[in-house]
Amino acid sequence: MAHTPFKSVGMVGLGKMGGAMAKALVSQGTKVFAFDPNLKETSVEGVTLVSTLETLASEAGIIVIAVKPNLVEPVLAEFQKPAIFVSIAAGISYSQLVAKTPQGSTCVRVMPNLPLVANRGAMGYFCEDQAVAHVERLFYGLGDSFRVTKESLMDAVTGLSGSGPAYVLTFLQAMAEGGLQEGLSYEESLGLAMETIEGTLVYFRQLRRKDQNLHPMEVRNWVTSPGGTTIHGLDALERGGFSTAVRDAIRRATERSKELGKG
Structure with missing residues (x-):
């Protein structure tokens, strides 16, 4: 139409x-x-x-x-x-x-x-x-x-997608700084990080068109080899509280949206 x-x-x-x-x-x-x-x-x-x-x-x-x-x-x-x-x-x-x-x-x-x-x-x-x-x-x-x-779910929308670009940009900067710390130039690190984030999302979206039940963790496991680099990197993320911090960020932003509604 x-x-x-x-x-x-x-x-x-x-x-x-x-x-x-x-x-x-x-x-x-x-x-x-x-x-x-x-x-x-x-x-x-x-x-x-x-x-x-x-x-x-x-x-x-x-x-x-x-x-x-x-x-x-x-x-x-x-x-x-x-x-x-x-x-x-x-x-x-x-x-x-x-x-x-x-x-x-x-x-x-x-x-x-x-x-x-x-x-x-x-x-x-x-x-x-x-x-x-x-x-x-x-x-x-x-x-x-x-x-x-x-x-009531609009506050969760605000905490997730409304505030979400700031979370993604913070993650992007952290990845770029990680590459910089390991010897890459900032422009090299930022370029690699941007393409990695965007490319991963484009790829996952393509996969989901074929299988709407596909879970992000299933695809993550495809690139996580036993004893390899990725599992060690993921271990560092979780020891740093990465997943919990993201969930907490969404929860706190959602709470703040509720507070704004109360004046």
Whole structure:
């Protein structure tokens, strides 16, 4: 089924995420109107800046709220007529969105992540059934979207994929530093680390297309020979608490998302 982009979309905020979404939507043929009081002009070609939220609402029936969490409710309170409101702010609950939007509005809570900038985002979202088609249409081409069945799981989405790019980049830097420590140049180490991470994921994704039940540890065992280099490296990782540290990072980020939602 062919993708039919929205005719027009309103963006409140043109930061990293808002700007990336705006750029992708413009490339699909959508007319994007944006309100951002911090900008006098925008570097995103094809985006029309407007001076008021009232103007934004008159130009677009679907509004993306891409501002800091503490600004979401004040911004929503400014709208006077119902629309489809999509919030990408961490910790702002669905009930908060419904309470602050005009009666008759449709609300969606979404947590995207940084790879959305490269059209490889992993987006979790929560909404009522009638809004699902709007979400899938809005985020088409920006990555993969996953609908969660309970809103409480949005905090876990935030802790995993929302914060996840920072974990991956930390791992990337650690690998590069490891190669540097052993005598490789930093550029050599970083290049090898990037290709290793990306190549492994591409390969594993290909394998999973053939066998959706394939477990990462099964593939890991393919390259872990008895008494070889890999098992010694894995032993060092686990003695350093690697797996536990990653799980703890996701748990703590999830807790923080819950804290943000409480104000």
